[in-house]
Amino acid sequence: MGTTWSVRLAGAHGRTASLGAAIAVLLDRLVMDLSHWEPASALCRFNRSPSGTLHSLPGALREVLEAALAIAEETSGAFDPTLGALVDLWGFGPQGPVPVPPDPEALAQAASCCGWQKLRFDRTRGDAWQPGGLSLDLSGIAKGYAVDRVSALLIERGVPDHLVEIGGELRGSGLKPDGSPWWGAMESPDATVPEMVAALHGLAVATSGEYRRCFVNAGRHFGHTLDPHRAEPIDTGLLAVSVLHSSCMLADAYATALLALGLERGSRLATRANLSARFLSKRCPQSVEVLSPSLRAMLD
Structure with missing residues (x-):
């Protein structure tokens, strides 16, 4: 996801290495569902898909997208998970920074492909419809979701006392x-x-x-x-x-x-x-x- 992670544990009793390995496996799996930075991720595959195609989304992507669209509706689009094309154009995506603002014509073209209301998402089946050129970017929500998942993993493994950090987002337990x-x-x-x-x-x-x-x-x-x-x-x-x-x-x-x-x-x-x-x-x-x-x- 273009950032770093860290975890502090209390009461791990010599299990730090095994827990670290389990966390790494979980995060690798989440990257393959959610990352705008990993070309092989489910999110990037959806972004590259042809117009008029229907996609069954994996569990993490489905869960995060449902929450993102709910907040988009609540905020009248102030939070919008479909701005990937604009994010890239402004130099804040995986392609790297740009020295000058984008050309107005390029901006207009990218903006025409954005908009959370253009994304048809079936919350029950977890299917998303690609209308053509729409590019998801969950950078404003995926790191927080990953923090929650790591915290839940540690609790399941019997380590309720911990602090999880990913890209500056924090969750404390115990x-x-x-x-x-x-x-x-x-x-x-x-x-x-x-x-x-x-x-x-x-x-x-x-x-x-x-x-x-x-x-x-x-x-x-x-x-x-x-x-x-x-x-x-x-x-x-x-x-x-x-x-x-x-x-x-x-x-x-x-x-x-x-x-x-x-x-x-x-x-x-x-x-x-x-x-x-x-x-x-x-x-x-x-x-x-x-x-x-x-x-x-x-x-x-």
Whole structure:
């Protein structure tokens, strides 16, 4: 998936090597279902398939796509899992970065193939219809799903005390050997705003921001989160959004959606959906931290 993973364990009792091997097998399997970066994955095979073809999706891809489409509907497309063609064109996919923004004609062509409502997906049978040129990219949700799956594997193997991290998304379960909780940071790209940390007792934290995967051209900053309506990187005035949730998959996807929505619309969604969210808004002379009602309640 174009990133790294790490796991911290307590009470593994000499089973670290065997558990590490089991985790690697699981992640390899998830990559072969979900990765936009692995050409042989089920996702990439779907993206390359001819127009008008029906595909039976493997379990992980089916589960993640169902969740992604539900959030796309809830957010009116602010989170859209069908933007793969645009992601690649802007240089944020496996083909690598681009030095300048794409040509408007190329953008229009790619945008014409995008749109979550164009994807016909049968939730009962797990079948997806390729309308032609539609390219899935689950980068905004797949890492969180993988974190949840690794955590579930460790619990099944009798290791309930652990911290799982994939690409910066975290899920904690149980306690450290000294009885203290696993702590997860809500990142602050602006040094004027300190990091916020949360005790991850069966909780996950995911952060989406425009400060890592980005490029600058002609004095303008272009981040990796795309506005599906404008076919270009968002410009919502937010530096980052972090979400705490019992599901890392949902924390991952909602963090992306709230970032794309911006502070005003994102705050309304966080309140309506009872999401524990932290927004960092770009202001002068320093950034401003805004917490959703659910997250403020957790601090009390």
